[in-house]
Amino acid sequence: MKKPVTVTVTGAAGNIGYALLFRIASGSMLGEDQPVKLNLLEIPQAVKAAEGTAMELNDAAFPLLAGVDIYDDATKAFAGCNYGLLVGARPRTKGMERADLLAANGGIFGPQGKAINDNAADDIKVLVVGNPANTNAFIAAASAPDVPAERFTAMMRLDHNRALSQLAQKTDSQVTDIEKMIVWGNHSADQYPDVSFATVNGKPAVDLVDEAWLDDYFVPTVAKRGAAIIEARGASSAASAASAAVDHMRSWALGTPEGDWTTIAGPSHGEYGVPEGLVYGMPCTCANGEYTVVEGLELSDKTQAQIAKNAQAAQAEIDEVKKLGLL
Ligand code: NAX
Secondary structure, three states: OOOOEEEEEEOOOOHHHHHHHHHHHHOOOOOOOOOEEEEEEOOHHHHHHHHHHHHHHHHOOOOOEEEEEEEOOHHHHOOOOOEEEEOOOOOOOOOOOHHHHHHHHHHHHHHHHHHHHHHOOOOOEEEEOOOOHHHHHHHHHHOOOOOOHHHEEEOOHHHHHHHHHHHHHHOOOOHHHEEOOEEEEOOOOOOEEEOOOOEEOOEEHHHOOOHHHHHHHHHHHHHOHHHHHHHHHOOOOOHHHHHHHHHHHHHHHHOOOOOOOEEEEEEOOOHHHOOOOOEEEEEEEEEOOEEEEOOOOOOOHHHHHHHHHHHHHHHHHHHHHHHOOOO
């Protein structure tokens, strides 16, 4: 059996946390031969609820669970952390301006980035789920100058999985029949789910669905799925978000299948005209614990225009964060 790794989950007492922790402890995220030690980080008011979750984790008697600890102090929660899942965030409440939301989250992700910088293991991998995820990841990375920026990623996997599911339903196939899906951008209504390179059972997806379906149904359905879930459930996506977080980390740690890729938002190096540093969803392959952007794809004018529009909106959010003095 391997040595246990430390996985820190913030917002552990929340809805996503409740679905996520059990999947991690079961081995779904890092493999059925990898023991995990879980560090749960919460705000002081939610520590009691996190204790309840920890009791249940212990009661599940997972063979791979090497221990659970609960903290309300990021410095301690990230000590020796190998995998950080940053789920806890300040939600937007009624009447809250965007600047207030950014400031509140800057106050969370800045200090957590610093705590990671000063206390995490050298091989730390971070996934930011808490919204606005891409901007929060940017802030955390900027607060951790000693950690390579690439180790801070934001979650686009839920959008990617939603896109797979929609295309599979439309083409009467299974998600496992689909390869090379992409969701460009950030986890917002501006994102661009793109089937240009996708195949279904080896056939180009663009030959199986028409453009009107893509423009009028597929893209808006994927991009606005979060709102549709809230409308139907009366609560935001939780289990699917947790599942996507597990998938994201699993791909990063254990690799993507030969001939396929996934969508990861990491800091841009200027690929596809995306401003450098912007945490932006792009097609990536993973191997040996690293992810690499798939370069050299010939993008249509339409895709390029969508990327330019979306990148501009994402950059505007970063500019606002800078203006607010959060970095
Ligand atoms: P909940 O409100 O159920 O849980 C959030 C938890 O975070 C709470 O228990 C709260 O006490 C805790 N928390 C707040 N500040 C904290 C801090 N500074 N340190 C540690 N914990 C803290 O929300 P939930 O439904 O679990 O969603 C969590 C986040 O995921 C939200 O920001 C949400 O918008 C975001 N999502 C992101 C998605 C994505 O694809 N990137 C999709 C799903 C989800 O909407």
